[in-house]
């Protein structure tokens with residue numbers, strides 16, 4: 681789906697499909713430079729990170745096994761509840777493994793700070809984070825993020841995996857959602 685297919689619902693396209701592709705290539709090059717040749721497990725966070733994971737892992741040059749977790753703190757709205765629930769756990773034993781969490785967005789930071797602590801408690805050798813988007817003004821907790829695509833303003837965004845009430849995930853760009861859609 682393209683922006684013109686849902687034009688009235690969007691305020692502004694922040695990043696086009698081409699800009700996202702270029703940014704993913706940059707992130708993949710940085711990850712490869714740090715990790716290539718090591719046995720690193722990519723952990724994708726469902727559902728939002730599906731597009732980032734799909735494109736990032738294909739842009740990487742090394743072998744990177746992957747696994748998935750589903751966690752949720754947002755319910756169906758635009759505000760984090762702060763309570764993180766595991767909806768689907770990993771199949772992989774993390775003890776002694778280097779782990780790279782792949783995420784679409786860091787907003788309050790509550791999901792990732794909880795998730796990193798959770799994975800570290802499974803005795804992973806290291807747990808780093810790669811997130812395509814981050815909202816510095818929305819941070820409720822400080823997180824050390826190794827790879828970030830873009831810092832964005834504190835507005836609700838959709839597309840490229842990011843949803844509002846399960847809609848817009850299949851939009852090929854990233855855009856701000858018009859307030860009339862969710863107010």
Ligand SMILES: O=P(O)(O)OC[C@H]1O[C@H](OP(=O)(O)OP(=O)(O)O)[C@H](O)[C@@H]1O
Pocket residue numbers: 725726727728729751752753754755760783784785786787788789790791792842843
């Ligand atoms: O930094 P935070 O404020 O915690 O927000 C970030 C989280 O919110 C989104 O997931 P969501 O709970 O909406 O689930 P989804 O990935 O299935 O869309 C996103 O994918 C992150 O996991």
Ligand SMILES: Nc1nc2[nH]cnc2c(=O)[nH]1
Pocket residue numbers: 754785786787788835836837838839842843844
């Ligand atoms: N779709 C979407 N999900 C989020 N989860 C946390 N922040 C956001 C956001 O801006 N958009």
